[in-house]
Amino acid sequence: MKGWMGKILRVNLTTGEIVTEPLDPRLAQGYVGGRGLGTKLLYDELDINCDPLGPENMLIFATGPLTLTGALSSGRYMVVTKSPLTGTICSSNSGGYFPAAFKTAGYDVLILTGKAERPVMLVIDDDRVTIEDAASIWGMDTKETVSAIRSEKRKDFYVACIGPAGENLVRYAAIMNDDSRAAARSGVGAVMGSKNLKAVAVRGTKGVAVADPEVFLKSLVISDHVKESDLGIAFGEFGTPLFVDVMNANNIMPTKNFQYGFFEDGDVINGAEIIDRTLVRGKSCYGCSMNCGRNTRLPEDSKYQGSGDGPEYETCYSLGSNILVGDLDALTKMNYICNEMGMDTMDAGSVLGAVMELYEMGNITDTDLGYSLEWGDADGSIRLLYQIAHREGFGDVAAQGGEHVAVEYGAPDVFMGSKGQGFAGYHPRGMVGQGLLYATSPEGGNHTTGNTIQREINGIPEPMDPFTAEGKPELVISRQNETAFVDSAGVCVFPYMLMDNGIELLAEFYTAATGLKHTEGDLRRIGERIFNLEREFNRRLGFAKKDDTLPKRLTEEPHTPGIGEGNVVPLAEMLDRYYSLRGWDLDGLPTEGTLESLGIE
C-alpha cells in the first residue's frame, strides 16, 4: 500500500493483549484515515450505548495516508472516540511531531480498548509494543511527563500524554503531544485517563511509500509560494493570534461570554503584542513550512513565570476576550497551565465565561467558590483552572463542563456552546453561517469541522452577506465535507483553506501518494460520506434536530454596536434548507436513500 502503512495496532488494556492486523484496503479507500477511518471503526465495533468513561469505550489514534508525505502541512493525526463531554462521536485534531513519529512505527491506527488495572504507559518501538507500569509518572503534569519518559535511552521517542486533568476525568481534558500541541476538544483526554493510560511513547524507523514523487517535488515550489504569499508571510510572522485583529475589527471577537463582538483590550492580546513581549521564535509542525507555532516565554519582570507554546488565537478568545482578561501575561500563563494540566483552553474559557456571568447574576456566590470571580479576574481564573484539573472545591463542578454548571446554577442560557461543547472564537451574530456550522457539528461548538470565515468575512473567492441566511446552507455543507476529508487525510487545514484551489491540490496529493486517481469531486464525496456516518452514529444515540441548537443569546439577542449591530442568527431558516440539501429528513436525520447512495449501511 502506498500512503497508508497498511496496519492496525490493537491494544486491550484490560487483558494486556496486543495484536496487529492488516488495514482493509476497502475501508481505507472508503474512509481514508484519521477522522473517517476512526469513525467507521467505532461505528462498526463500538457498543454505542457504552459509558464514554467506561472500559468499553474505544480510543482511536489515527494518522492519514498523507501524514509524513510531501503533501502540505502533513504532520497531523486525529483522536477519535465517543465523547464524555457531548455524548456524541468526536474527533480531535493535533499536529506537532508525534503524528509523523507514530506513522514511522508502521501503523495507521492504534485502537485502545478496556482499562488497565493500574496506571500504564504504552511504548511503541517499531515492532516492539509493550505496556509498562506508569506509577512513577502518574500525577505529573504533561511537561514533567515528557521529560521523565525521554530521559536516557528514550531521548528519541515522541510522546502523547495526559496531565492531571485527564487523570481526574475532567470532561474537557486534552491529550497533549510534543509539549503544547493538543488533541484538546471533546474530552478525549478524559477517555484516556479513564483507561488508566498515562502516555503513548513512540519511535519508528519505517517510511511511507508514495506512488508519484514528481508531484511532491513540485509541491516544494507550491510550499514556497504559500509561505511567501502575503497571507503566508503574515501568518508565519504573527501566527494564529493575527486573527484577533481580524475578528475584533469585524465585531466577531466573542467578548464577555458572547455578549459582545468587540474587545477593548484586543490590541494587547494580539499577534503583534506576542511578538513584542513573549515570542522566543516561531515553530513549524512536522512537514509544514508555515511557522505559525508560537514558542514563547514570560519576561523576567512579569508577575507570572513560565514558558511553552502559545497562546493560539482560540485561547486569545477563550481565556482573553471571553472573560475580559486584557493582559497578555495572564492569558499566556493560563494557556501554559491548561497545557501542563492537559486541558482544552477553549472549554476552559467557556466554563469560566459561564461562571463569571453566573457570579455577576448572583447565582454563584463567594460561598460556592471560596473566593470571588468577577469579569477579568485572572488570578481567580488561574486558581479555578488548577482546581478544575484536580477536581478540588468548585473545580469539581466546573470540570463537568459549562452546560452542566449553567444548568446546575439555574441559568442554562448562559452556556455558550452546543451539544455541551463550548463554541470557538467566531461570533455567529456577525457571521451567521458559522452559527449553522456550530449547530450542526457532530460534536457541538467545534469549529474545526469546517469554518466559514474565509467566505463570510474575507469574501474569498467572492463576497457574501454575513448577516443573512442566503447561501449559508450550501457554504456550510461544502466546508463540512471538505474538512471531513482533510481531517481524514492527515494534513492541516491551514494551507488548503488559505488557497483558492486547496481541495483540488489536495486531490493531486492524495492521488500522488496512494496511486489511486481522485478528483476534487471525489474528495468532497468521501467527506460527505464521513459526515453522514457521524450523523448516523449520533442518530443511534438519539441526537436529532432538537440538538442542533444555539443559545438564545445568538438567535434572539441583537448584536451589539459595531458591524452587524442588531443582527441575530436566523438558525431555523437555515436549518430546514440545510437538512434538505443534505438529503436528510425534517428531523435532521439522514434518509435511507442518502445513506445508501453514500455506501453506508
Add this chain to the structure above:
Amino acid sequence: MSKRIAFTEENCTNCHLCSMYCSLVFSEQGKYEYRPAISRIRVSESDDQRTYAAHVCLQCAEPACMDACPVGAITKDPHTGVVGIDSWQCTGCESCVDACEFDCVFMVEDVAVKCEVCDDPLCVKACAAHALHLVEDDQVDEQGELYREVRI
C-alpha cells in the same frame, strides 16, 4: 575548495522537511519513501526549546570521524573537501558516530552514513525557511565554531 551544506540556525523552524526530502532521495531501489530514519540530515530541538538544529555534516577540515574509523573507511576528497564513508568497508562499529561531536553521522541498517553533498541538494530545495545552503568555500573552521555553540 570545500563543498558542504551550510545551516543557519536562526532561520530554522523545526519543520523537518529537509530530513523528509533527503530520505526520499535515498529510498531503496524501485521505491519512493519518506523515511526519516535513513536521512543524512536530522532535526532536533534543544532541551530548553530555544534552539532548533539540523544536524548535517560540516565536512570538517580535520574530521574526527575519519580519525576514529579503525578500518579507514572514511576519507576526505582532496578536491571537494567532502568527507565520504565507504559502506562496503564499514564494519558498523559506530566509532565515527561517537566521535562526531556535532551528531552528524548516523547508523542505517548497521552501516554509518552522513551527508556527502548531492549535486542538487533536495534538502536545500525543501527548506522554505532558507536555513540551508549549498556552499563552496574555505570557511569550514568558522562554521565549525558556530556549530559548537548551538550543539545540542
Add this chain to the structure above:
Amino acid sequence: MIEVTIVLAGPLRRYYRTSETAKHERVQLSSGATIRDLMDHYGIPREKVSHIVVNRLRGEMDTVLEDGDEIRLIPLAAGG
C-alpha cells in the same frame, strides 16, 4: 485639517511613522480626506488591505473622514 487615529494590524504595522511597535497613531489630514487619501499618505497599497473599519463600522475607499475618527486597516487572514 482633521486629526484621526489609525490602527494598523499585523504586518501593516510596518507603515506606522512613529514606531513599528505602536498600537495606533494620530495623523493629520486635510478636511474632506478619504480612506484612499489616508492610505496614499502612508503608502499602503490597496491590495494589502482586506478590511477597512471606521469607528467600528465598515468603510470604503471613498469614505470621507472626520476629525476624531478611528480607522482600522486589517490585512488578509483566515481562521483557526
